Ligand SMILES: C/C(=C\COP(=O)(O)OP(=O)(O)O)CO
């Protein structure tokens with residue numbers, strides 16, 4: 001399938017919308033009242049810090065809703081306003097935040113049902129409206145919806161579309177796209193659907209395995225088993241790694257994407273020599289600005305003397321997990337929570353560990369004066385952060401009285 005031609009023709013269809021519908025002002029007021037926070041604004045205005053009682057809060061200098069998320073959520077709200085009576089579907093979560101997805105449900109936006117691991121698009125009627133989330137959708141899904149003749153509202157973040165353009169360039173130059181990402185993540189599923197040949201590597205360990213195979217060969221069966229869910233169909237590691245291009249899921253750990261890019265550049269240089277490098281290697285920076293800013297702010301925050309860190313964001317939010325990984329790498333005690341409900345009491349906190357397990361930690365709030373670092377992922381409303389901060393103040397105030 002010529003994915004580039006399909007995308008171009010879709011964009012010219014009268015059923016396809018990728019800009020708002022002229023209800024910006026109305027929706028902006030609604031979003032502000034549902035997701036913004038007066039307290040967080042005050043903390044921003046006082047140099048990102050606030051002390052109340054025994055608790056000093058240090059907020060990261062960049063955190064919370066990114067531009068792409070604000071845009072996607074606003075478009076979804078506008079869609080509801082513009083099509084008040086039509087049936088509206090969404091192909092996945094609009095972004096990875098439970099409270100925002102709950103709001104979608106309350107607005108009667110329905111999620112496409114999943115049977116086993118397959119989505120059942122038979123429920124969608126031709127006059128229905130379908131929202132594509134901020135991560136985008138695979139080209140096959142777009143084709144199904146286009147064939148049905150439904151109205152498509154595409155909220156894909158332009159930074160994500162930029163990565164799709166990058167893999168299209170790899171395809172044109174007959175380079176295999178090496179995508180630094182999670183093969184099950186919606187964004188990576190979408191990106192790989194636009195790629196020609198591709199291989200998805202999760203981390204530096206997997207990248208090193210591939211680089212070693214390029215230089216020294218290895219066990220082909222083992223390679224194929226290791227990447228069975230993370231490569232294009234018919235992928236042949238002995239033929240398809242002669243020319244490679246780097247792309248990534250926009251929200252991975254920035255430093256790791258950079259290291260992976262350098263690793264493949266050196267590998268191809270070693271194998272083919274500097275004069276041939278351009279024929280065998282392509283790289284474009286596809287980490288988005290928002291991801292960079294939030295990770296850089298986190299790196300600064302963990303340099304402070306903190307008693308603990310609270311990282312707030314959906315448990316399936318990749319960028320939030322990367323923020324917690326930074327705290328973990330620096331040896332800062334940190335808890336990833338998705339809502340204030342996880343702060344069970346002054347003694348107990350329910351949180352997501354980096355390995356994905358949900359655990360309960362005891363005695364998480366130290367006695368006496370404490371400094372708490374706070375950050376939140378790109379899909380976390382400020383309101384959720386405010387609720388968590390207020391709860392910490394409340395637990396500590398009660399502890400003093402007791
Ligand atoms: C939509 C989006 C980022 C916003 O944060 P999310 O937490 O929704 O997504 P992710 O970090 O990719 O799991 C894709 O870049």
Ligand code: SF4
Pocket residue numbers: 066067068069134157158159160250251288289290291319378
């Ligand atoms: S994190 Fe970046 S790519 Fe993702 S929605 Fe936000 S701005 Fe877009």
